[in-house]
Amino acid sequence: EDQVTQSPEALRLQEGESSSLNCSYTVSGLRGLFWYRQDPGKGPEFLFTLYSAGEEKEKERLKATLTKKESFLHITAPKPEDSATYLCAVQARTNAGKSTFGDGTTLTVKP
Amino acid sequence: GAVVSQHPSRVICKSGTSVKIECRSLDFQATTMFWYRQFPKKSLMLMATSNEGSKATYEQGVEKDKFLINHASLTLSTLTVTSAHPEDSSFYICSAIPGTGVQPQHFGDGTRLSIL
Numbered sequence: 001e002d003q004v005t006q007s008p009e010a011l012r013l014q015e016g017e018s019s020s021l022n023c024s025y026t027v028s029g030l031r032g033l034f035w036y037r038q039d040p041g042k043g044p045e046f047l048f049t050l051y052s053a054g055e056e057k058e059k060e061r062l063k064a065t066l067t068k069k070e071s072f073l074h075i076t077a078p079k080p081e082d083s084a085t086y087l088c089a090v091q092a093r094t095n096a097g098k099s100t101f102g103d104g105t106t107l108t109v110k111p
Numbered sequence: 112g113a114v115v116s117q118h119p120s121r122v123i124c125k126s127g128t129s130v131k132i133e134c135r136s137l138d139f140q141a142t143t144m145f146w147y148r149q150f151p152k153k154s155l156m157l158m159a160t161s162n163e164g165s166k167a168t169y170e171q172g173v174e175k176d177k178f179l180i181n182h183a184s185l186t187l188s189t190l191t192v193t194s195a196h197p198e199d200s201s202f203y204i205c206s207a208i209p210g211t212g213v214q215p216q217h218f219g220d221g222t223r224l225s226i227l
Binding site: 097 | 155202204208213214216
């Protein structure tokens with residue numbers, strides 16, 4: 001069974017204080033790993049897709065990396081508007097289109 | 112691009128009522144759509160996967176007679192909660208993917224369902 005574990009559950013940072021979110025996974029043949037951002041009362045918004053170990057993707061203050069067992073979402077000099085829940089999901093070769101989601105990390109950035 | 116619209120955003124109704132939620136892909140054809148339920152401070156719980164023109168595939172433990180899913184076209188899927196009761200109150204979210212291959216899901220903004 002595919003599993004995704006995200007840590008920490010919640011993270012509070014001061015504005016400008018860089019940190020990382022972790023996503024550990026076990027999957028029967030990884031097709032892709034996705035990062036999403038979810039604001040309260042909204043649906044998740046797609047951020048990145050990573051396909052293979054060693055791959056990195058960047059977007060503004062966010063950088064996602066991937067190894068064979070985990071992915072990190074690095075947040076550099078965060079701003080209050082980066083406050084949200086970040087979800088990690090994996091898609092296995094055996095599950096056409098379906099993804100297994102982690103429980104998310106809720107990030108709060110204080111000004 | 113890849114916009115998914117979900118309607119209504121909020122529903123409040125009496126116990127025993129059936130409620131229909133629509134999910135539309137506005138600028139792409141969605142070969143597959145997914146329906147999720149999300150509990151407070153919890154992640155997405157997949158309820159079912161629907162493909163255009165075929166019956167939905169429900170996850171274990173999800174009552175197919177309770178949660179009716181129709182995917183009549185490549186841009187529209189509907190979820191009907193039949194004879195809703197207070198325990199059905201939740202946040203329901205749909206998503207869609209265009210084509211095949213490794214695709215991220217594109218989500219609607221969810222429907223907050225409250226059954227009195």
